[in-house]
Amino acid sequence: MAMRKKMIIDTDPGIDDAMAIFLALQSPEVEVIGLTTIFGNVNTTLATTNALHLLDVAGRPDIPVAEGSHVTITNGTKLRIADFVHGTDGLGNQNFPPPRGKPIELSAAEFLMQQASLYPEEITLVALGPLTNIALAIQSDPSFKSNIGRIVLLGGAFSVNGNVNPAAEANVFGDPEAADVVFTSGADILAIGINVTHQVLLTDTDRDRLSESGGKLAQYMSRIFGVYYSYHHDAYATKGRVYLHDPATVLAAIYPCLVTYIEGVVRVQTNGITRGLTVFCNRRKRFGEVTDWTDKPAVKVAVTIDAPEVVRLAMEKLINS
Numbered sequence: 373m374a375m376r377k378k379m380i381i382d383t384d385p386g387i388d389d390a391m392a393i394f395l396a397l398q399s400p401e402v403e404v405i406g407l408t409t410i411f412g413n414v415n416t417t418l419a420t421t422n423a424l425h426l427l428d429v430a431g432r433p434d435i436p437v438a439e440g441s442h443v444t445i446t447n448g449t450k451l452r453i454a455d456f457v458h459g460t461d462g463l464g465n466q467n468f469p470p471p472r473g474k475p476i477e478l479s480a481a482e483f484l485m486q487q488a489s490l491y492p493e494e495i496t497l498v499a500l501g502p503l504t505n506i507a508l509a510i511q512s513d514p515s516f517k518s519n520i521g522r523i524v525l526l527g528g529a530f531s532v533n534g535n536v537n538p539a540a541e542a543n544v545f546g547d548p549e550a551a552d553v554v555f556t557s558g559a560d561i562l563a564i565g566i567n568v569t570h571q572v573l574l575t576d577t578d579r580d581r582l583s584e585s586g587g588k589l590a591q592y593m594s595r596i597f598g599v600y601y602s603y604h605h606d607a608y609a610t611k612g613r614v615y616l617h618d619p620a621t622v623l624a625a626i627y628p629c630l631v632t633y634i635e636g637v638v639r640v641q642t643n644g645i646t647r648g649l650t651v652f653c654n655r656r657k658r659f660g661e662v663t664d665w666t667d668k669p670a671v672k673v674a675v676t677i678d679a680p681e682v683v684r685l686a687m688e689k690l691i692n693s
């Protein structure tokens with residue numbers, strides 16, 4: 373087999389994060405070399421506990437977990453935790469036992485910098501939560517943005533409403549200053565926004581198939597999905613279907629041909645009622661004056677996704693676990 377892609381997942385698990393982590397672990401194309409944790413769906417301490425627990429469930433306690441920042445990049449402590457989406461434990465309120473393992477001594481940002489310099493340009497970093505750890509690595513180590521091979525991030529709402537409020541998507545809203553640092557860093561970035569992930573839905577019937585299958589991880593997912601399905605039932609008119617944000621992102625990182633993208637500069641609004649808004653500049657217009665987008669490096673922003681194939685791959689990997 374061709375060399376496996378090295379992957380680090382920065383995550384705030386989270387029900388859809390759990391599924392994304394399992395999908396990566398079930399993909400022979402990639403070697404998950406670590407998880408790093410961040411606040412978002414849960415606080416950072418719980419994110420670390422859940423990351424370790426998910427590795428136990430998947431039978432991979434050998435994979436290191438590095439704990440991330442407990443505050444935003446501007447030292448903000450008023451975090452918005454989405455426990456109403458994922459349950460107070462982040463994993464569907466299932467009273468799971470504490471994990472057996474412990475996080476490593478390095479912080480998430482330190483681990484990211486260490487691994488990127490050990491394996492220059494070889495690592496795909498999949499970012500599923502607010503971008504604080506990655507912004508810290510970019511700010512602390514000038515070589516990080518080129519050493520890290522590729523960043524595939526779930527973030528932004530490009531030309532559509534957000535999911536926190538009409539302006540902002542949850543991961544960017546979690547730390548808008550960090551997101552702006554990452555988007556303008558010059559790293560090789562593919563952003564998957566909710567304009568794309570909202571096309572990827574899992575149905576009630578799919579959940580039943582997961583629970584009826586013999587797949588260990590399929591059964592685990594169907595068990596924790598309850599809270600996530602109820603939240604979607606209440607918050608969206610999706611009729612017994614849930615969005616697969618994180619699974620779509622990790623699969624796009626593993627199989628790049630699932631998405632198409634355009635390239636341009638993305639800036640993040642950090643003030644006022646549109647705090648967390650992501651604004652893409654498509655470079656088709658030469659603006660007469662210098663703007664806050666001028667002379668910034670371009671990123672890739674996903675525009676389409678093969679949603680049926682994402683769902684098919686996700687189901688297959690869980691059922692065969």
Ligand SMILES: O=c1[nH]cnc2c1ncn2[C@@H]1O[C@H](CO)[C@@H](O)[C@H]1O
Nearest residue numbers: 388454457535536541542543617618
């Ligand atoms: O309504 C919401 N508010 C906050 N977070 C949400 C909501 N819906 C989904 N997510 C979480 O935020 C990321 C995608 O933006 C996903 O990780 C998802 O689990």
